Amino acid sequence: MAADCSTTEVSMIEEILQRFASDLSMITDRDLSVQQGEVRREAQRPVGRGQIHIAFRMAIAGQAETRYGCLLLPLPEAVSLAGYLMMLPDEDVHERRERETLDEATRDAILEVGGFLAGAMDAALRESTGLEFRVSLDGCQGVRRNVRPALAYREGDPLLVGRARASVHDFPEFELILMLPELG
Numbered sequence: 158m159a160a161d162c163s164t165t166e167v168s169m170i171e172e173i174l175q176r177f178a179s180d181l182s183m184i185t186d187r188d189l190s191v192q193q194g195e196v197r198r199e200a201q202r203p204v205g206r207g208q209i210h211i212a213f214r215m216a217i218a219g220q221a222e223t224r225y226g227c228l229l230l231p232l233p234e235a236v237s238l239a240g241y242l243m244m245l246p247d248e249d250v251h252e253r254r255e256r257e258t259l260d261e262a263t264r265d266a267i268l269e270v271g272g273f274l275a276g277a278m279d280a281a282l283r284e285s286t287g288l289e290f291r292v293s294l295d296g297c298q299g300v301r302r303n304v305r306p307a308l309a310y311r312e313g314d315p316l317l318v319g320r321a322r323a324s325v326h327d328f329p330e331f332e333l334i335l336m337l338p339e340l341g
Contacts, residue, residue, distance in 0.1 A: 162317060167196045169285040170319035170335060176281040177228070177274055178323070184273055185241035187326040191333070194320040200313050202305040203229070203320075203334050211235040212306035213271040214295040215278055217340065219288070224338035225295060225309040226316075228274055232299070234333075237325045239266035247326075254328075271297050286340070308336070315339055 162170075171193050178191040209232040217224050230238075233254040240250035243266050253263060271294040279292035300306045310316070319335040 162196050162198050166198075166317055169282070170196045170317060170337070172285040173278050173281040173335060173337075174319060174321050174333075176277040180273055180277040181238060181270070185238055186244075187237075187241045189238070189323065189325050191321050191323045194322055194332075196317065196319045198315050199318045200315060202308055202310060202316065202336060203318055204303050204305050205229045205231065205300055205334065206303055206332075208232065208302050210300045210302075210306070211267060212298045212300050212308070213274050214298065214306075214308060215275055216293050216295040217278075217282070217338070218291040218293070219340065224340065226335070226337040227306055227308055229300065229306060229334040229336070231331050231333075234323075234325050234328070234331055235267050235270065236263060237328060238270045239263050241326070242266050242269055250326075268294070268297055282340075288340075290340070306336075310338070 174191045174193065178189045181189045210229045211232055213228045215226045217226060236253050237250050240253050243262065275292050275294040279290065282290045282292060298307055317337040321333055322330050323333050324330045
């Protein structure tokens with residue numbers, strides 16, 4: 158089930174995605190481009206199709222309560238961003254994208270990427286809503302293909318879901334998925 162979102166909600170999702178792109182591009186010294194796709198209200202967590210994804214879970218603390226959202230990013234793209242954050246040359250990043258397992262340095266760098274994503278979301282939410290939210294990384298999770306990410310979420314509650322086409326440096330385009338609870 159999906160329903161249309163308000164212009165304010167669409168703008169908020171667009172602001173968050175563009176902030177992700179600009180902050181990570183600056184930090185990794187590689188282009189992360191995001192072309193806005195669609196924003197919908199959905200009643201269940203979407204899945205990352207066709208490959209393993211990393212779910213960057215975000216705790217969004219408002220005045221009354223903390224709610225949770227996440228960004229789903231395909232594993233090869235998370236590895237690429239982590240590699241560029243570690244200042245690895247392109248050849249090493251290409252090689253790491255193909256590995257079946259992650260070494261400890263790459264896992265740590267993926268967590269660091271998550272911290273930057275949380276900071277970007279924090280700034281974008283404050284700017285787009287004018288409300289005082291505090292966003293922090295609530296961890297990362299590897300998610301098998303076509304499986305919903307674990308999230309502190311009650312099935313059936315509405316989620317704002319933004320889907321966008323993105324690319325990291327010179328790698329192929331991919332879909333990223335942002336899930337946010339209704340923030341009131």
